[in-house]
Amino acid sequence: MxxxxxxxxxxxxxxxxxxxxxxxxxxxxxxxxxxxxxxxxxxxxxxxxxxxxxxxxxxxxxxxxxxxxxxxxxxxxxxxxxxxxxxxxxxxxxxxxxxxxxxxxxxxxxxxxxQENQIRSTIELDVLKGLLNPSKTSFKSRFLVRYGEKIQSIPIADISYFSSEEKVTFLQTKEGKKYVLESTLEQTESHVNPANFFRINRKYLCSMEAIDGIFSYSNSRLKVTLKNCADPDILISREKVTDFKNWLDQ
Missing domain, CATH: 3.40.50.2300 (Response regulator)
Incomplete structure (x- = not known):
């Protein structure tokens, strides 16, 4: 950059x-x-x-x-x-x-x-490419992860959310298991279907099934709780609230 x-x-x-x-x-x-x-x-x-x-x-x-x-x-x-x-x-x-x-x-x-503008531009470009060349565009159906010496393939349907902590990207399954990914959160976002996953802020990219609760917060923001997530301060900025609601209502 x-x-x-x-x-x-x-x-x-x-x-x-x-x-x-x-x-x-x-x-x-x-x-x-x-x-x-x-x-x-x-x-x-x-x-x-x-x-x-x-x-x-x-x-x-x-x-x-x-x-x-x-x-x-x-x-x-x-x-x-x-x-x-x-x-x-x-x-x-x-x-x-x-x-x-x-x-x-x-x-x-x-x-x-x-970062939100860059992500939106990337998604819009991917969508456009998909319309022009539908046979050449696809999202990942599985993610390869490492657990110690073991290599495992996680189906996208089993993934609850992705998160970024201290410049490390993690994959969280619906069963509550956590794995390290080698890609950044931005790269990961480009590999998942935006109809199924939403980038709620700089730290989290979540599926609809991962959302445990949504609450009104100060300055027209929203506060979200995720299943199997101990972070109590997951906030959605005022600028992203409308997109988030549209995503939930699709």
């Missing part, structure tokens, strides 16, 4: 890089670019990044000028000490707008949005 940082304050850039690495430890980070002119030159000479973190006010003007001169489809997370630019930000590919000093919860929300 390639991430570009556009920020004219070096301490703020260094702090942002440190925060970003908590979510994307293997990402290749470019920048820090501190001006409109340097940013435009960088885009003219380099491949588009996968994600951009961009301050609104730079040394030589407002950063929106960059994206008026350079046409990109790359998602942008704007950072600024001022809130009057929010509407303009969302007119130029912004997926979020974070006020400085950057709070870890705000950054986590922005990362969630980015």
């Amino acid at each position: 390639r991430i570009l940082i556009i920020e004219d304050e070096k301490p703020a850039a260094n702090l942002l890089i440190k925060q970003i690495k908590q979510y994307f430890p293997e990402a290749e980070i470019f920048g820090n670019l501190d001006s409109i002119s340097k940013s435009i030159a960088w885009f003219q000479q380099n491949q588009d990044p996968d994600l951009i973190f961009c301050d609104v006010q730079l040394a030589d003007g407002i950063s929106f000028e960059i994206f008026e001169k350079v046409k990109l489809s790359t998602p942008i997370i704007f950072t600024t000490a001022f809130d009057q630019y929010a509407i303009k930000a969302f007119q130029v590919n912004a997926i979020d707008y974070i006020l400085k000093p950057i709070d870890t919860k705000d950054l986590a929300r922005a990362v969630d949005k980015y």
Whole structure:
């Protein structure tokens, strides 16, 4: 993954890089670019990044000028000490707008949005490929797991949910058995039928049968309990609530 940082304050850039690495430890980070002119030159000479973190006010003007001169489809997370630019930000590919000093919860929300958009795009592309080439698209019917020295194949019908803990992906069966997977949660999601499994947040990808309870929570969010899961704080963001309800009601 390639991430570009556009920020004219070096301490703020260094702090942002440190925060970003908590979510994307293997990402290749470019920048820090501190001006409109340097940013435009960088885009003219380099491949588009996968994600951009961009301050609104730079040394030589407002950063929106960059994206008026350079046409990109790359998602942008704007950072600024001022809130009057929010509407303009969302007119130029912004997926979020974070006020400085950057709070870890705000950054986590922005990362969630980015990952949800990427997942949605991947699923939509897979669906489109399936419509165009139905014989070439299929979801996994089984997952291969290791248990000590033993290798086992778990049917998709026996899987309750997938989870991610400390950068490790786990498969949980309906019987309550837990296995380690070698793929990431994002990769796993692309291998299961979205009609049967839903990515409720960054940590969980669950089947309908795994859901034990659904409760209203603050800020229009939902709280979910899963069978054979001890995590008491499984929350669905306000942005995902409608999609989740539609998935349950299909």
